[in-house]
Amino acid sequence: DIQMTQSPSSLSASVGDRVTITCRASHDITNCLAWYQQKPGKVPELLIYAASTLQSGVPSRFSGSGSGIDFTLTISSLQPEDVATYYCQKYDSAPLTFGGGTKVEIK
Amino acid sequence: EVQLVQSGAEVKKPGESLRISCKGSGYSFTSYWISWVRQMPGKGLEWMGRIDPSDSHTNYSPSYEGHVTTSTDKSISTAYLQWSSLEASDTAVYYCARHPGAGRQFDYWGQGTLVTVSS
Numbered sequence: 001d002i003q004m005t006q007s008p009s010s011l012s013a014s015v016g017d018r019v020t021i022t023c024r025a026s027h028d029i030t031n032c033l034a035w036y037q038q039k040p041g042k043v044p045e046l047l048i049y050a051a052s053t054l055q056s057g058v059p060s061r062f063s064g065s066g067s068g069i070d071f072t073l074t075i076s077s078l079q080p081e082d083v084a085t086y087y088c089q090k091y092d093s094a095p096l097t098f099g100g101g102t103k104v105e106i107k
Numbered sequence: 108e109v110q111l112v113q114s115g116a117e118v119k120k121p122g123e124s125l126r127i128s129c130k131g132s133g134y135s136f137t138s139y140w141i142s143w144v145r146q147m148p149g150k151g152l153e154w155m156g157r158i159d160p161s162d163s164h165t166n167y168s169p170s171y172e173g174h175v176t177t178s179t180d181k182s183i184s185t186a187y188l189q190w191s192s193l194e195a196s197d198t199a200v201y202y203c204a205r206h207p208g209a210g211r212q213f214d215y216w217g218q219g220t221l222v223t224v225s226s
Contacts, residue, residue: 001169034212036152043202043219044144044152049212087152091210094166096142098152 002027004090006099012107019075021102023088028068032092035064035073038101039084047086048073080106109133111203111217118223119193126189127220129203136184137161139205142213143177143188147199155201158186159209166209193224 003026013019023033031051038044046055048064051071061076075082083106088099114128129141142157156167160179167175179186186203201220204213 032210036213038152043216044204044213045216046212046214049214055212055214085151089152089154089213091206091212093210094157095168095170096154096157096210098144098154101151 001095002029002090002097004088004097004099006086006088006102008102009100010103010105012105013078014107015078015080017078019078019082019104021073021086021088021104023066023071023073023099025069025071025090029090029092031067032090033064033066033071034089034091035062036087036089037082037084038087044087075104078104078106109205109215111205111215113201113203113217113220116221116223118225120226121193121195121224123193123224124189124191125193125222126187127201127222129186129188129217131184131186131205134205136179137181139207140209140211141177141179141186142204142206143175144202144204144213145171145199146202146219152202155188157206157209160186193222195224195226197222198224 005024033051035048036044052064085101085103110132137160143155145153155171158165158177203217
């Protein structure tokens, strides 16, 4: 099965900083990758799909890039409401594996 | 408005059986797959399996195959996740989520069902 490795596992940044989270697949998944945001105590929400397509309603400071094996989620200007854990997920074929998550905090 | 409404929290003993539900509304229930996702306390998201409500075709993660079963009742737009014999390690929040195809992103999620298994 394909493994999804996220890094870092946690980060602390200041409001307004540019934040980058990476996700690496153990095999080529083309662009079948989604990013989800889970705020503390809340339900996960879809941010980005097809590696770079922003889900409707998601702020434009979020962006995704990559294809094949390496993918990136970028928050261009970190806001207090972005405190959350972020997960990548492959969905090209079962099992639809999630990455281990990246916890983002405000410094 | 699309909604996935899950059944309430459960407290069970090891060895007991359980079925939790996920009722879809605001969309054509048979046009979207339903997946189930586990989140153990303080841990990450784990995909368990999925079902196509149109024909009940299922796929399971190797980690969960044989331990859980998912099914649907199209007549009431409801998906189910069931265990025949719970273990303490099944204590977790379980989410259902819909996706517009077998290999697609999860665009709506249920609110989660907390299952606690303790003797």
